[in-house]
Amino acid sequence: MTAARRVLLIGGIALAVVGMCHGTWYAAFAEHQALDRIGASLASAFTRAAEQNPAQLKASLSNYREAKYVYERQVDAHGHWIGLAMVLIVLGIAFDRIGFSEKWKLVLAIALLAGAALFPFGVLIQTLDHGPLPRALSVTSSGLMIAAMAAAAWGLALNRPRV
Numbered sequence: 001m002t003a004a005r006r007v008l009l010i011g012g013i014a015l016a017v018v019g020m021c022h023g024t025w026y027a028a029f030a031e032h033q034a035l036d037r038i039g040a041s042l043a044s045a046f047t048r049a050a051e052q053n054p055a056q057l058k059a060s061l062s063n064y065r066e067a068k069y070v071y072e073r074q075v076d077a078h079g080h081w082i083g084l085a086m087v088l089i090v091l092g093i094a095f096d097r098i099g100f101s102e103k104w105k106l107v108l109a110i111a112l113l114a115g116a117a118l119f120p121f122g123v124l125i126q127t128l129d130h131g132p133l134p135r136a137l138s139v140t141s142s143g144l145m146i147a148a149m150a151a152a153a154w155g156l157a158l159n160r161p162r163v
Contacts, residue, residue: 004105008092011113012085019081019120026074034074037067070127077124084116084145091152099158108151115145 001009045060091112098105122138 002096002102002105004102004109005092005095007106007109007113008088008095011109011116012088012092015081015085015088015113015116018117019078019085022081022124023078026078030074031071034067034071038064038071041067073123073127077120080120080123081116084119087149088112088116094156095152097159098152098155100155105155108148108155111144111148112152115141115143115148117141119145 041060041063045057045064048054048057048060092109095105095109098108100108118141119138122134122136122141126134126138128134
């Protein structure tokens with residue numbers, strides 16, 4: 001098995017395990033509290049609206065928005081790690097058909113793995129820091145993933161039998 005194929009297969013399996021562990025931890029220890037916070041803040045917002053209390057309504061909606069923001073990023077990170085892991089595994093199976101040298105296949109495999117690992121991580125750290133750095137990490141790593149997947153598709157097209 002080539003080094004590039006090993007990077008994709010082992011890296012994909014490792015990312016799937018990371019995604020499943022994160023999802024299990026979140027479901028067991030954090031999701032119920034997050035859903036309670038979302039529901040309570042939304043119920044509070046409706047109550048404050050009925051009481052015609054705009055200051056507390058605004059605070060309740062702000063709490064709802066923050067709780068929903070964190071919840072969505074936790075779930076997205078879990079789903080993206082597992083989904084991108086599956087993409088890496090499928091690419092790893094077909095990687096020997098890419099029409100590049102072994103050196104470039106390895107570079108491409110490392111880029112794919114880095115993008116697949118860093119994109120969900122960038123999404124996840126947005127729950128801790130709403131600043132530009134986590135967003136830049138997410139955007140950059142997703143761009144790396146897109147570029148690497150395009151290069152893999154190009155490499156597959158180069159090695160396609162001519163009819």
